[in-house]
Amino acid sequence: MPKRGAPAEVNAGSMADIAFLLLIFFLVTTTIETDAGLDRMLPPIEPPENDVVIKQKNIFEVNINKNGQLLVEDQLTEIKNLRERAIAFLDNGGDGTCTYCKGAKNTESSDNPTKAIISLKNDRETKYSTYITVQNELVGAYNDLRNREAQRLFNRNFTDMEAEYLNPETESxxxxxxxDKVKRIQDLFPQKLSEAETSTN
Known part of the structure; x- marks a missing residue:
């Protein structure tokens, strides 16, 4: 009986079709994760010509150590109380020039929301989850105050207005x-959140 030889060529005509179909399948079904960044304004590259003098009472210091403990204005504070303390600082209106502030008007605290700065400093070994939680509470303090003023002026929440404004599908x-409305509210409580250099101790 004669031996059967190997076929002269392999029919691979349908392989390209199969590969193309698999490629389409994976392109359609795969989801691409996009990381959301933190909305922060970086300092300018060149320092300003004139030194800006900032009063210490207009700076709200928040420090996070490597154990996740929070030191706010030199007082040990729970994260759940951070937003309330930040709001009290931002809304203080100590110099009496803020007509919309509803704070204590303590002359030892911030003069005006436009002058108030929150300074956040963390240890190099601080857990990322703690850092983000603190960030959320501080940004939440600004949003709460902005929502209050947006309700007073426009009967709407600021966060809803900002989301609609930033939505690419919103009509021009x-x-x-x-x-103009979003900018007006942002000018009442400008978000001045400064991150100090990370400590190594």
Whole structure:
């Protein structure tokens, strides 16, 4: 009986079709994760020509150590109380020039929301989850105050207005109307959140 030889060529005509179908399948079904960053304004590259003098009472110091403990204005504070303390600082209106502030008007605390700065400093070994939680509470303090003023002026929440303004699907006429409102609220309580150099101790 004669031996059967190997076929002269392998029919691979359908392999390209299969590979193409698999490629389409994976492109359609795969989800690409996008990391959301923190919305922060970086300092300018060149320092300003004139030194800006900032009074110590206008700086709200928040320190996180490597154990996740919070030191706010030299007092040990629970994270759950951080937002309330930040709001009290931002809304103080100590110099009497803020007509919309509802704080204690303590002359030893911040003069005006436009002058108030929150300084955040963390240890190099601070847990990322703790750092983000503290960030959320501080940003939440700004949002709470902005929501209050947006309700007073426009009967809407600031966060809803800002989300609608930043939504690419929002009509340009609506965006133009929202732009001035969003900026007006942001100017009442400008987000001045400064991150000090990380400590190594």
């Amino acid at each position: 006429s609506v965006k133009d109307e929202l732009k």
